[in-house]
Amino acid sequence: MTEPIIRLKNIHKRYGDTEVLKGINIELEEGKFYTLLGPSGCGKTTILRIIAGFTDATEGDVLFDGQRINDLPANKRKVNTVFQDYALFPHMNVNENVAFGLRMQNQLSKAEIKTRVQDALASVQLQGYGERAISELSGGQQQRVAIARAIVLKPRMLLLDEPLSALDAKLRRDMQYELRDLQQSLGITFLFVTHDQEEALAMSDDIFVMNTGLVLQSGTPVDIYDEPINHFVADFIGESNILSGTMIKDYEVEFVGKQFECADAGMKPNEPVEVVLRPEDLDITTPEQGKLTVTIDSQLFRGDYHEIVAYDEDQNEWLIHSTNPAVAGQKVGLTFEPYDIHVMRLHESEEEFDARLEKYEDGEEAHT
Amino acid sequence: MSRRQYANWGYYIPYGLWIGLFVIAPVGLIIYQSFLNLNHHFTLANYETYFKSGTYLMMTVNSLWWAFLITVFTLLISYPAAYYIHQLKHRQLWLLLTILPTWINLLLKAYAFIGIFSQSGVVNQFLGLFGIAPQQILFTNFSFVFVATYIQIPFMILPIYNSIDDVSDSYINASRDLGATSWQTFSKVIWPLTLPGVKAGVQSVFIPSLSLFMLTRLIGGNKVITLGTAIEEHFLTTMNWGMGSTIGVVLIIAMVIIMMLTGDRQADGGRVR
Amino acid sequence: MTKRIHWSNLYLILVFIVLYAPIIFLVVYSFNSGTTMDHFNGFTLSHYGELFADTRLIAIVLQTLLIALLSALISTIIGTLGTLWIQQTSRPFFKNTLLSLNNILIVSPDVIIGASFLIFFTTLSIPLGFTSVLLSHIAFSIPIVVLMVLPRLKELNSSMLDAAADLGANQAQILREVIIPFITPGIFSGFFMALTYSLDDFAVTFFVTGNGFTTLSVEIYSRARQGISLEINALSGLLFVLTLGLILGYYFVSQSHQRRMLKRKRGVAK
Numbered sequence: 042m043t044e045p046i047i048r049l050k051n052i053h054k055r056y057g058d059t060e061v062l063k064g065i066n067i068e069l070e071e072g073k074f075y076t077l078l079g080p081s082g083c084g085k086t087t088i089l090r091i092i093a094g095f096t097d098a099t100e101g102d103v104l105f106d107g108q109r110i111n112d113l114p115a116n117k118r119k120v121n122t123v124f125q126d127y128a129l130f131p132h133m134n135v136n137e138n139v140a141f142g143l144r145m146q147n148q149l150s151k152a153e154i155k156t157r158v159q160d161a162l163a164s165v166q167l168q169g170y171g172e173r174a175i176s177e178l179s180g181g182q183q184q185r186v187a188i189a190r191a192i193v194l195k196p197r198m199l200l201l202d203e204p205l206s207a208l209d210a211k212l213r214r215d216m217q218y219e220l221r222d223l224q225q226s227l228g229i230t231f232l233f234v235t236h237d238q239e240e241a242l243a244m245s246d247d248i249f250v251m252n253t254g255l256v257l258q259s260g261t262p263v264d265i266y267d268e269p270i271n272h273f274v275a276d277f278i279g280e281s282n283i284l285s286g287t288m289i290k291d292y293e294v295e296f297v298g299k300q301f302e303c304a305d306a307g308m309k310p311n312e313p314v315e316v317v318l319r320p321e322d323l324d325i326t327t328p329e330q331g332k333l334t335v336t337i338d339s340q341l342f343r344g345d346y347h348e349i350v351a352y353d354e355d356q357n358e359w360l361i362h363s364t365n366p367a368v369a370g371q372k373v374g375l376t377f378e379p380y381d382i383h384v385m386r387l388h389e390s391e392e393e394f395d396a397r398l399e400k401y402e403d404g405e406e407a408h409t
Numbered sequence: 410m411s412r413r414q415y416a417n418w419g420y421y422i423p424y425g426l427w428i429g430l431f432v433i434a435p436v437g438l439i440i441y442q443s444f445l446n447l448n449h450h451f452t453l454a455n456y457e458t459y460f461k462s463g464t465y466l467m468m469t470v471n472s473l474w475w476a477f478l479i480t481v482f483t484l485l486i487s488y489p490a491a492y493y494i495h496q497l498k499h500r501q502l503w504l505l506l507t508i509l510p511t512w513i514n515l516l517l518k519a520y521a522f523i524g525i526f527s528q529s530g531v532v533n534q535f536l537g538l539f540g541i542a543p544q545q546i547l548f549t550n551f552s553f554v555f556v557a558t559y560i561q562i563p564f565m566i567l568p569i570y571n572s573i574d575d576v577s578d579s580y581i582n583a584s585r586d587l588g589a590t591s592w593q594t595f596s597k598v599i600w601p602l603t604l605p606g607v608k609a610g611v612q613s614v615f616i617p618s619l620s621l622f623m624l625t626r627l628i629g630g631n632k633v634i635t636l637g638t639a640i641e642e643h644f645l646t647t648m649n650w651g652m653g654s655t656i657g658v659v660l661i662i663a664m665v666i667i668m669m670l671t672g673d674r675q676a677d678g679g680r681v682r
Numbered sequence: 683m684t685k686r687i688h689w690s691n692l693y694l695i696l697v698f699i700v701l702y703a704p705i706i707f708l709v710v711y712s713f714n715s716g717t718t719m720d721h722f723n724g725f726t727l728s729h730y731g732e733l734f735a736d737t738r739l740i741a742i743v744l745q746t747l748l749i750a751l752l753s754a755l756i757s758t759i760i761g762t763l764g765t766l767w768i769q770q771t772s773r774p775f776f777k778n779t780l781l782s783l784n785n786i787l788i789v790s791p792d793v794i795i796g797a798s799f800l801i802f803f804t805t806l807s808i809p810l811g812f813t814s815v816l817l818s819h820i821a822f823s824i825p826i827v828v829l830m831v832l833p834r835l836k837e838l839n840s841s842m843l844d845a846a847a848d849l850g851a852n853q854a855q856i857l858r859e860v861i862i863p864f865i866t867p868g869i870f871s872g873f874f875m876a877l878t879y880s881l882d883d884f885a886v887t888f889f890v891t892g893n894g895f896t897t898l899s900v901e902i903y904s905r906a907r908q909g910i911s912l913e914i915n916a917l918s919g920l921l922f923v924l925t926l927g928l929i930l931g932y933y934f935v936s937q938s939h940q941r942r943m944l945k946r947k948r949g950v951a952k
Binding site: 090093094095114115116117118120121122124125126128129130131132133141142144145146190191194 | 839841842844845846847848849850851852855859860863864866
């Protein structure tokens with residue numbers, strides 16, 4: 042494993058009596074796209090500010106290339122930030138904004154600055170906009186200037202604080218592709234902060250899901266989506282049906298009064314658990330063929346699918362995504378595959394979760 | 410947020426010196442001086458004189474009364490004016506025209522009224538058209554209040570205008586939408602929302618009105634004696650600085666009371682001095 | 683509706699007539715060939731002639747301008763730095779104390795400022811005259827500058843300062859490249875306000891001026907106490923034109939600044 046570019050060791054941040062970060066341990070490797078994902082107030086922006094040097098950690102170490110940089114001021118750190126409100130200087134035009142960081146170094150020639158500014162603007166598709174005032178740019182263009190201003194300094198790492206939140210939906214999707222491309226072409230580490238789970242899933246190599254000052258789960262988008270560690274993560278990442286149940290034994294779980302075959306193992310017999318079923322994994326069929334019988338309550342057309350709400354006999358709500366519409370009031374059956382069922386232990390930490398996963402996956406391989 | 414420093418501490422020294430030398434020291438000195446007699450000995454006699462002799466107390470009450478009258482008249486004229494100016498199309502231009510007279514030296518305006526109000530002046534000539542014999546207008550209480558009101562009007566219009574400007578049109582639309590009449594909209598929505606501006610205006614008119622000694626001299630003909638007149642007289646004519654300072658302390662206390670009555674508003678917009 | 687507008691216009695016309703009548707009255711009589719403000723006897727420029735021949739008065743005008751420019755310049759520098767201090771202060775109690783101390787001279791009546799400065803200068807044995815008047819004008823202009831600059835400084839986002847630091851600017855560079863250019867409009871209006879306060883001041887100057895030195899306001903006061911002199915009317919006429927010129931100039935400068943911005947925008951858009 043290569044030496045991580047940034048390592049946060051047991052970072053705490055307190056404002057008076059409130060603790061916004063409660064022991065963060067994160068390692069970020071060179072050249073990857075990371076996302077800090079969580080609801081507002083979970084402390085994700087604070088982590089960004091601590092790495093950038095705008096705020097101090099109350100406790101813990103920030104290591105850059107293995108060097109402790111807690112006491113290094115922001116202007117000496119080799120990371121740059123794209124701000125949520127862009128923070129472009131209104132009294133300077135586009136060129137002057139982008140050139141700002143280069144001029145501050147006091148050692149580059151005018152010609153050199155000019156070339157690098159041009160290159161940076163080109164890399165965000167803003168050639169020819171150099172002389173414009175900031176006020177006459179659209180939100181998307183300002184966003185690009187903010188990125189150009191940061192990458193012109195060739196930072197080892199770029200921090201992005203909810204940079205897409207002010208853009209409209211269409212532009213946001215385009216920018217997601219562009220940011221991803223930019224990260225790959227520059228080959229530097231991106232640390233992206235967002236509360237938008239779709240954005241996080243679409244762009245990241247790795248996601249850190251956060252809540253109330255803690256990292257709950259980290260992993261690839263697929264891992265986190267398929268194997269959420271707990272109720273919060275399952276609920277926050279995508280839509281899900283979450284039911285309480287009992288793990289009868291390995292590969293057999295009971296919920297809504299029935300027993301089902303599943304793909305999870307490594308728990309105690311008869312351990313109370315929570316079960317996640319993603320709406321798109323549920324298929325509607327006849328009541329006879331279904332593993333469950335539900336009654337359709339209502340549905341909304343979402344464009345690429347129908348979102349259907351149904352209730353079973355115990356009045357549990359079921360959310361189903363289906364390409365075909367359903368008929369309200371109709372009794373239908375629901376089917377799903379054993380591997381669609383994801384079982385979560387209550388109060389399991391990330392380490393325990395990883396250890397268990399490794400253990401029974403190894404067992405599975407030996408088994409087959 | 411981490412501690413942010415804009416500049417070296419050295420840059421702040423002049424401002425700190427200013428606070429020490431020109432804000433704190435003078436206030437301290439005037440209080441100290443109020444306890445000194447003509448021979449620079451410590452005494453309570455100044456305060457004793459102030460509270461025991463009826464003239465000083467009467468003068469204070471009178472001064473407050475005149476300032477009150479000036480403030481009321483100014484407010485009565487300025488509120489509708491600010492309200493109507495705000496409805497105009499080129500309101501910024503008209504606001505500028507309202508402020509423009511304040512850039513003409515106050516003494517020149519007072520001087521103009523010496524001509525206008527004199528025995529054979531324009532006003533008396535106008536009254537003469539109706540067969541009214543020339544009146545003594547200059548050097549009366551009326552002329553003092555009139556000229557003071559005239560001078561203060563722009564300083565009242567400006568804060569009221571600003572507070573009206575701050576009232577979003579959507580509040581007024583909402584009020585109308587909910588069935589309020591124009592008068593109800595004014596009394597229940599606009600007036601309460603513009604009250605901060607009125608308070609600011611009252612503050613910036615009442616306090617200076619206590620100390621308009623040049624007007625009492627030029628227009629009031631020494632018939633009106635305000636706190637300001639008395640202070641000026643003690644400092645520059647009779648050279649009794651102790652007594653002058655005592656009245657000054659009374660004026661400062663009056664000022665603090667006014668400030669508290671009109672709320673701990675941030676001083677903004679318009680002149681207050 | 684139309685009727686209400688009609689009445690409101692009438693009211694405004696009345697207010698504006700009252701506001702401007704005395705000023706126009708003064709200026710009109712400056713051309714009066716008589717010697718009083720009672721009857722207009724005929725047109726003459728002789729009072730302007732008197733005015734320009736009055737070297738004492740011209741000297742006073744120049745002194746007044748010198749005091750105004752110097753005090754505005756110095757108070758703008760000190761006030762701007764003070765604003766930075768107030769804004770960077772993070773403890774609310776200390777910040778409010780600073781602001782209250784700042785505002786004391788703004789809310790204090792002129793006579794109190796004048797009287798207390800007089801005691802102050804006498805205590806320190808500073809001679810009354812040019813120095814004392816200049817110091818007083820600087821002193822009462824500083825808080826005005828602060829009040830003009832502070833709102834602008836508050837508009838400066840903290841993320842903008844974070845951005846500057848993030849891009850490698852040190853404290854001095856942030857001040858020079860970001861903060862000062864950003865608050866420049868506030869600094870200019872502060873300077874302008876300080877200038878007008880200084881030119882307009884009578885009461886404070888009256889207390890601290892002593893015998894040898896005088897400013898225009900004080901001079902007008904002493905002449906007006908002696909009665910009508912149409913030379914003062916001529917002076918008002920001149921000052922009125924000067925004031926108008928100053929305001930128009932100020933507007934022209936701010937307008938042309940905007941135009942330049944516009945031109946730059948348009949030049950690129952092509």
